Amino acid sequence: MSIRHGLLALLEHGPRYGSRLRTEFEARTGGTWPLNIGQVYTTLGRLERDGMVAQDGEDEAGRALYALTQAGRDELRAWFAAPVERASPPRDELAIKLALAVGAPGVDVRAVVEAQRRHVADALHEYVRQRAQALSRTPEHPDEVARLLVLEQLICHAEAEIRWLDHCEARLLRLITVTRPRPEE
Incomplete structure (x- = not known):
């Protein structure tokens, strides 16, 4: 997961301070991938060092605000345009x-x-419950739609993992059948 690019995407909406970025990231992903606040500030420091963000004053509470630079916008556009590598x-x-x-x-x-199958089935049940709950609220806000996308990805991955586990079990049964000594006749 690219925290770097996630923070750049959130900063495209305007200057933000670290804990707000953390809260918005977690809201957008439905809390699926919680961020440690230290991770956020370490990443912001690297982004600043690399010229992707710059400090842009302070808010009324004295928290440092970070803003996207043109280099950050260019990096973000390149990230959105490139497929996620599977190599x-x-x-x-x-x-x-x-x-x-x-x-x-x-x-x-x-x-x-x-x-593992029992564990994944329990997780799948929870994801489906959360999706039904989210759909009952008629999602219209981008954060709600984003949360639904994440939940649906988790559902698809859990379903795929269960199918793979079924395949593994079938493969193991075939292996046992082939390697089991035949009874003497």
């Missing part, structure tokens, strides 16, 4: 866990798959 996918802890569980002594891989 080097992020590490997936579940895929690593299952890959290492296969053949590991004393590990019932099917139990690992089933525990």
Whole structure:
């Protein structure tokens, strides 16, 4: 996730101070990816160092305001225009866990798959509940639409993970069938 670009996108709406950026980011993403305030200020410092943002005075409470520079606008436009790279996918802890569980002594891989399936099904149920709740409010504000998009992405990912776990279980069953010694006749 690009916190850098997320902050640039929020600053496009005008100068903001750090904790407001954090609050707006979390509102826009439905609280799915909470930010640590230290992360926000560290990222703002780097953006300032790189000429993407500049301090733009203070608000009435004395908090430093950050504004987008032209270089920041250019960077943001380039980010929006470029596809998200898939050449080097992020590490997936579940895929690593299952890959290492296969053949590991004393590990019932099917139990690992089933525990994950139950966990993902619970998460999916919660995402669907949150989406229904959000839809009942007739989303019209960009933050509400953005939250719905994030929830729907989480739903799609959870559904895909369940399908993949079903596939893993079927693969494991085939493996067990092939490697199980046949009874003597």
